[in-house]
Amino acid sequence: MxxxxxxxxxxxxxxxxxxxxxxxxxxxxxxxxxxxxxxxxxxxxxxxxxxxxxxxxxxxxxxxxxxxxxxxxxxxxxxxxxxxxxxxxxxxxxxxxxxxxxxxxxxxxxxxxxxxxxxxxxxxxxxxxxxxxxxxxxxxxxxxxxxGTLYSCEHPVIWICGECGYMHTSKEPWKVCPLCGAKQGEVQLHLPYEGI
Ligand SMILES: [Fe+2]
Ligand SMILES: [Fe+2]
Incomplete structure (x- = not known):
């Protein structure tokens, strides 16, 4: 063709x-x-x-x-x-x-x-x-x-600051990073992946 x-x-x-x-x-x-x-x-x-x-x-x-x-x-x-x-x-x-x-x-x-x-x-x-x-x-x-649950989880998970890498395990991350002062919007998201 x-x-x-x-x-x-x-x-x-x-x-x-x-x-x-x-x-x-x-x-x-x-x-x-x-x-x-x-x-x-x-x-x-x-x-x-x-x-x-x-x-x-x-x-x-x-x-x-x-x-x-x-x-x-x-x-x-x-x-x-x-x-x-x-x-x-x-x-x-x-x-x-x-x-x-x-x-x-x-x-x-x-x-x-x-x-x-x-x-x-x-x-x-x-x-x-x-x-x-x-x-x-x-x-x-x-x-x-x-x-409003971008930064909350039913069970504790590891949250990581996208700016400095500070980590903490909890249901919700910090409002202000205790290490570098970055705001919550910098915290890395927990995304779902399926269908692979
Ligand atoms: Fe796409
Ligand atoms: Fe595409």
Missing amino acids: DFSKSQTYFNLARSFAGECQAGMRYQLVAREATKAGLQSLADTLRTIAKNETNHARVFFEALVAHAGSRENIPVEAGYPFHTGTIAESLLFAAEDEKSEHENIYPAFARTAREEGFEDIALKYEQVAKVEENHEIIFRYLYDAVKN
Whole structure:
């Protein structure tokens, strides 16, 4: 099949655009988290934003590996422009990740496989697994920010100051680090990881 006439060609262009935008949206939420003094949350969001820009790179590279350099690829697709409080933005992000790993990328993987581009199908499946974990993290963060439990745990855990490395085991960390004076927003988060 002529790659530039395949659906996968357009799907890759669309996926590249979508991942670029997801990365940017998460950086915008990170900016709000920084303004709110939630530095560790901002760090987490920037790490996920970096993941998305690397997904964009993977799709870009797959496209040019098959099609070569292209002057212009018209893409018709809708993209989210939702915004709100930090908690609302985290919920939007979770929903976006869900539709990527449950619907969009599995469909794109199927199409790529049907069209004979197995290498691209595998990339879609690998990225979908990452988006599944992103959804888990965003849902956890949404609940924690909404309920004010970002820095509390039902059982004692080790809290680590992101600034100086001070550690203490307790249900809740310090408001001000006893070693370096950093605020609670610098304390490293306890993130869930599943589905691996
Ligand atoms: Fe992604
Ligand atoms: Fe993601």
